[in-house]
Amino acid sequence: YGxxxxxxxxxxxVIIRPDEHDASEVLPxxxxxxxxxxxxxxxxxxxxVFIPGxxxxxxxxxxxxxxTVLCDVHDRFLRGASTHILSTRKLDPKRMKGFVANHMHEVADDKKQQFRLNNSKLSHLYGDTNRSDDPSFPELPEGIVxxxxxxxxxxxxxxxxxxxGLGCVMTQCIFRxxxxxxxxxxxxxxxxLPSIVVGHVLDPQPGERILDMCASP
Structure with missing residues (x-):
């Protein structure tokens, strides 16, 4: 496990650094x-995967x-959507919230970075992603990984x-x-790590009352 x-x-x-699988091993x-x-x-x-997610x-x-578990990086889906992404390589606007086709690419860079797979891994999964005009090399819609x-x-x-409740037991993941x-x-x-550091910076003492407005768990 790393x-x-x-x-x-x-x-x-304690830091847990997981191993990264070759994405080509996770074939849809x-x-x-x-x-x-x-x-x-x-x-x-x-x-x-738990049901609320x-x-x-x-x-x-x-x-x-x-x-096959897919992530919508931009959280565009309405809960309860019937999806056909793997077979059609398309998103259904009727199943998405506030969907405007022209705005699909207007997303924060930090969201993209968290789930971006490099081109070499994507090419193993879906073919050469630079050849979107070739139907034999389909790619997933932008923001779906x-x-x-x-x-x-x-x-x-x-x-x-x-x-x-528990919705899906993972059998394979791109990270172990x-x-x-x-x-x-x-x-x-x-x-x-930032959540851990906050407690040390606050340094609560016996007898003090602390109200954490975003506590979890």
Whole structure:
């Protein structure tokens, strides 16, 4: 699963650096599942897919189906969308929120960077991405990337209507990170480094009352 080592300056922090798979090993197959950007970030850290992060899937996706997990980097999908991205290589405007075709490329660079796969990896998956005029080398729509594959734990109806629960168990991911859900409950949490640093800078003392307006968990 990569490297695990203590942070050089923060004694109560451990860094987990996952291995990166060759994206060519994650070949799209089966039905498809579209997840939100935040959900995809959790998956890349080792999580499975939970129902609140599931935005759309193939029309007849059922429990036990193998699905290719796609991330919509720009969070454009309305929850409950029926998607046919892998077969058509297109997005359906009727399934998207505030969709304006001319504005699809007006997105923040930081969102693009988090899920950008280099051209060599994309060429293994979808052919030469610079040859979009050649139908034998199709590419996914802008902002849609493959992050792995998994097995549906619920059928489509539950996935698109329930508010909680496990939706898809990941069997393959472009990053290999260990799942930490339920590991040392109450003692260890997965956090980004800035969230860890805040606690040290605040330096709370016994008897003080601290109100964290964005606490998680």
């Amino acid at each position: 490297q695990v080592y203590p942070h050089p300056a923060i004694k109560d922090a 197959e089966g039905r498809e599942l579209v997840v939100s950007r935040r959900c995809a970030e959790a998956v890349l850290r080792g999580s499975n 599931m935005m759309g899937c193939s029309p007849h996706a059922a429990k036990g189906d193998l699905v 493959v992050i792995g594959k998994g097995v549906m734990q619920v059928d489509r109806r539950v996935a698109m209507s329930a508010k909680e 990170a260990p799942p930490l859900n339920g590991l040392l409950p109450g003692l260890m949490y997965v956090q980004n």
